[in-house]
Each structure stands twice: as C-alpha cells, then as structure tokens.
Amino acid sequence: MAKNLSDVTVKLNVEQPSVPVNMGNLAIFVKGESAKVETFSSYDDVISVHSDNDAINQVASGYFAQGDHGDKLFIITYDKLDSAAETFYGEGWEFATVVGADGSNPDEEIAALSNYINGKDERFAVTAYPATDTTVTKAEEIRSNLGNSRRTIVFANGDTQSQAFYGVGALIGAVANEVVGSVTWKFRKMGGVKPVGLNVTQIEKLHAANILTYVTKAGANQTSEGKTIGGEFIDALHGDDWVKASIETELQKLLSSSKKLTFDATGIAQIDAVVTNVLSQATRNGIIIENTETGMGKFTVTTASREDSATADISSRHYTGLSFSYTRAGAIHSVTVSGQINL
Known part of the structure; x- marks a missing residue:
C-alpha cells in the first residue's frame, strides 16, 4: 500500500444483504522511459506538452470540455505501471485510465491498472472501446480480461478508438466531480459524445457484460447504465470512497488542531x-x-x-x-x- 503521512486509518467492511477534495480528478497513465507525474488545469496546457499523443489529447479534450470537470488532470508516465501507481498514489486522483505511448488502447496495461485498483478496493480504473460490432462480440472477453473487477468502468462509445478515448474523459469530466451521492451514473449527459448506432440487442449484450454506453431515450442523450464491469453501481462505491476519505480527513484535522x-x-x-x-x-x-x-x-x-x-x-x-x-x-x-x- 502506498505510504501516506496520516495518523488515521479507516477500514470499510461492506455488507450486502439485500467534502474531501479530488473525488472527481482523473489520471492518465502512459508508458515512458522513467516515472513522473505532471499536473494540468486546462486542455491547452496538456497540448503544449503532449501534442504528439492522440489518445492523451482526446481524453484531455473530453475531460476539460465538460462544465463540471475536476480541477486537475494528472498525466503519469510509467516504466512499470504498478510501481508508478504506487509512487504517485498520493497525488489526489480518484479515477485513472491508461493509453499507449503511440495513442493505442493497450489491453494488457488496462488489465494491470484494473487489477491494481481492484486490489486497493478504492478509486476507479476506467477505459473505453468504440461502440462497434467487434466490441459487442468481445464484450464478455473484455470483462474476463479485466477480472470482473468491481472497481473498473468500461464505456463503449464513438465509432473509433480515438472517439472512445474522448468519451472516457467526457464521462469522468461530466459526472465524477458532482457532489458525491447526489447523482447516479445512469442517465447522464455529456458534451461532444454522440449516441451509439447500436441496436437494442447489441446494447443488451454490452449491459450483460456490465459495459455502459451512450444512447438516446425520450429524445435525450444519456449514459445507458451506471455500473462497473463487476456489476457494482458506480455511485455507491464512489459514496463509500467519499465517506472513507472524509472521515480520514476530518479525524486528522481533529488530531492536528x-x-x-x-x-x-x-x-x-x-x-x-x-x-x-x-x-x-x-x-x-x-x-x-x-x-x-x-x-x-x-x-x-x-x-x-x-x-x-x-x-x-x-x-x-x-x-x-x-x-x-x-x-x-x-x-x-x-x-x-x-x-x-x-x-
């Protein structure tokens, strides 16, 4: 577990019978020669440093295009993903995605990030695939590769992988920074994302694998579901994270003051x-x-x-x-x- 300078430990035990800051900030992990973290507060700042990686640009563009996006976007360069995630765990990101150095969607690294965050049992890994017949066909394979993780979100959107990356940023930018507990992740609207051209049967296959997508219902564009790949509701887990982080923060304030x-x-x-x-x-x-x-x-x-x-x-x-x-x-x-x- 990452080292935190804190005198408070909060353990949540979830039984299922029947404001701290940074709860909506996103980190983009990308392969590089040495581990480092960069912090950005605008899309223009990202472009000035990472104009050569389309995937980073698309995620950042989607994120900052939303009116309620978090105040920071982290770009974490890694040599070994787990090591970098551990080193920069205390930077203040709640959601994380991973892109290839060449702008691709690296399945193995996505699985590694998913496993790492699932092991922590807090925060979220998020990734996206284009909303195509191919993605529908391999929906169960995607879920299996990600270990049916209760802490990983998969968003099928756009016609290309580049558009899908935009959707990752847009999803987190549009929903994650709302007051935690006040919104569900289903029915959410985001700017710059088009409804998918899939039929009902195809969308049902995505939902069966707990992959959410973007549709039109009653004339309104909206997310089709609000679950992680493991079938947990995102807002419920996000709420648990808020409670844990808030108690840690407030108790530390009490001790320190x-x-x-x-x-x-x-x-x-x-x-x-x-x-x-x-x-x-x-x-x-x-x-x-x-x-x-x-x-x-x-x-x-x-x-x-x-x-x-x-x-x-x-x-x-x-x-x-x-x-x-x-x-x-x-x-x-x-x-x-x-x-x-x-x-």
Missing part, C-alpha cells in the same frame, strides 16, 4: 462527533438513506470507553474503539407501472 486529545470520555466523544458529522453530511448528499421516522440517516456510530480499551492501546496512545455502519441510499434506475382500463 487539538492541543491534546485525551484518552478519556471527552476525547472519545470528540472522535464520535467527527464521524457522526461526516455520516450526517453523507446523508444530506444522498449517500446514506434517511430514516423517514426520525429524519436522520440510517447509520450507527459505536465507541468503546477507555475502560473497555486494551491496555496496549492506551499505552501506545492508539484508539481502536470506534466503528460505524450505514445503509446506502441507492437510486431508482427503472420503473414498472401497472395500469387498469375500465370499460
């Missing part, structure tokens, strides 16, 4: 309050479902007292007694209506 956070009821209550505030904000954002009876979010925060804490934890000044759980809000993606006609 306190003259002394005492290992007693007072200090523990302050930790409890920070986590409760984050989960309350997550409820307002739409990440956590609201209890209609109480008007509060469906979450719980539990703390252990000093007396119930291990002696070793007290002596090492390491508090491990807080835990929390919450119920995701979810979203409605389809509707069935029953009607009756009286004669």
